[in-house]
Amino acid sequence: MDKKIKPCDCENCEFREVVFATLDEESIRELCNFKEEKSYSKGEIINHEGEAITDFKYLKRGLVKLFRSSANGEEQVITITRPFEFVSNLSIFSEEKYKYSVAALEDSIVCSVNLEFVKKLLTRNSGFAVNLMTRISRINDKIITQTLDIRQRNLAGRVAFVLLYFTREIFNSRVFDLPVSRKEIADFIGMSSANVIRTLSNFKRDGIIRVYGKTIEIADIDKLEIISKRG
Amino acid sequence: MDKKIKPCDCENCEFREVVFATLDEESIRELCNFKEEKSYSKGEIINHEGEAITDFKYLKRGLVKLFRSSANGEEQVITITRPFEFVSNLSIFSEEKYKYSVAALEDSIVCSVNLEFVKKLLTRNSGFAVNLMTRISRINDKIITQTLDIRQRNLAGRVAFVLLYFTREIFNSRVFDLPVSRKEIADFIGMSSANVIRTLSNFKRDGIIRVYGKTIEIADIDKLEIISKRG
C-alpha cells in the first residue's frame, strides 16, 4: 500500500467546501494534524468489510466501488462513485465495523481523519453535524434509488442504465474507458457476466455503442435512453 | 384522515430515549408545542411521494411500508418497519420532496414536528445531531443490507427470508397475521405475486408453514432458515 503523508493544505482543499465548510480556521488546522492522505492504485482495497472503523475517510480523487462479498465468494457491487459524492464508508456512524468493502477502480487519493476527532468536531460544531448528516443522507438516498432503478429493469434495460450512468455521472463524456470488468458490471446490476457481454454485443450490432477494447463510445444515446426507460 | 391533537406528554414518551435523549427539559416542552400526534388507520397514506417535506415525522405505534410507484403504476416496496426502527422519511435531510411514500399496514400513530424547528434544535444541540445522524445511518444501512440480502436469493430463498423477517423482526412470534397482501410481498422481494403464492403453497405442502387465511404459523423454522441460506 502506497502511503504518503503530505504537508497540511486543508485550508485550500477543494473538498473543504463539501463538508468542512462551517469549520473555523482553528478546527481546520487541527483537522490537518489528524489527517493522512493516502494513495491507492487501481485494484487496491481501501476498506475491508469486517474491519474496525477507526477513521473517517473521504475520496479526494479517483474512482471507487463499494461492494460486499458473500460466503461463497460472490461479490455484490453496491455502487460505483467519484469524489465528493462519496463521503467515507456508509456505516461510519452506525456500525463498529465496515459492512462493505471499498476498492479503487482508478488510482485514487483518500483522506483519513481519526474518527474520534471527527466526532469531537461534530459535537463542537452543530453546523458541521447538520451538513454531514445531509451529505450522508444524500449518498444513502442515491444508493437506494439506484438499486431500485436497477431492480425495476430487465437485462437490456440494466445494461443501458449502467452505460448511461457511466457516461453521465462518472465520466461526463460520450467516450470513456470502462473502469470495471464485465464481471463487475454483472455484480453491480445483478446478472451473469455472459449476459452482460451478450447485451453489449447486441448494442454494438445495433449501432448503439462502439467498442474498442476497454474503450466505449456511446453512438446513439437516445436509443440507449429508450432501452433504459422501457426495460 | 383521523387527526387528533393530544395534550403534551413528550417528557414521558417512550420515544424520547430513542432520538431526543439529549434534549433538555425546556427543549422538550418547546418540542411539545410544535408536535402533532396523528392516527392513521390501516391502508392510509402517511407520506406521499413527490409532496413537499415540511415535518419531521416518526412512527410511535403501528407498522408501515415504505414504497415508491413507477410510471406504469407498479409499486416497489422498499421496506416494512416498526416504530423506533423508523425515524421520519429517509430523504428528510437530503431532499425537498418525499422520494418515497409511506403507508400504514396496521393502525398507526405518527408524531409530526415542524422540520424547521427540528433543524433549529439540531444546531442548538449537537449531541442531538450526532444521535439523529447515527439513527438515520442505521436505518439506511438496514435498508441497503436488506435489499442486497434479497437480491442474492432465488425465489424460494426470498420468500423464506421475508417470512423469517416477519417472524423475528416484526412480530417476534412464530404465529402472526400477515400484514400485507401477497402482491405486496411480491413487490417487496421483486417477484410475481403468482410465484409468491406458489412458493407459500409449496412451503405449506412440505410442512414448513401452516396457513389459516391471513394467519401464518412457522412450523419448521430450521428448514426455513436452510432455504433462506441456500436460496
Add this chain to the structure above:
DNA sequence: CGCGGCTTTGATGTTCATCAAGTAAAGTGG
C-alpha cells in the same frame, strides 16, 4: 512464445413471469 485470465459466442436447461380460469373472501348497496 506460452501461460492464465478475461472476453466472446453458441447451445442447453432452469427459473421465473405471464396468462388464464376458477375459487374464496371481502366489501357494498338494497
Add this chain to the structure above:
DNA sequence: CCACTTTACTTGATGAACATCAAAGCCGCG
C-alpha cells in the same frame, strides 16, 4: 342480512428471460 360486485388468492399450463456450461479467441505479462 343477503345478493351482488369486486378484489384477492390459487393453480396449472405455457413461453420468455435468463443462468449455466463449454469451447474457442484475445490480450497482457512474464
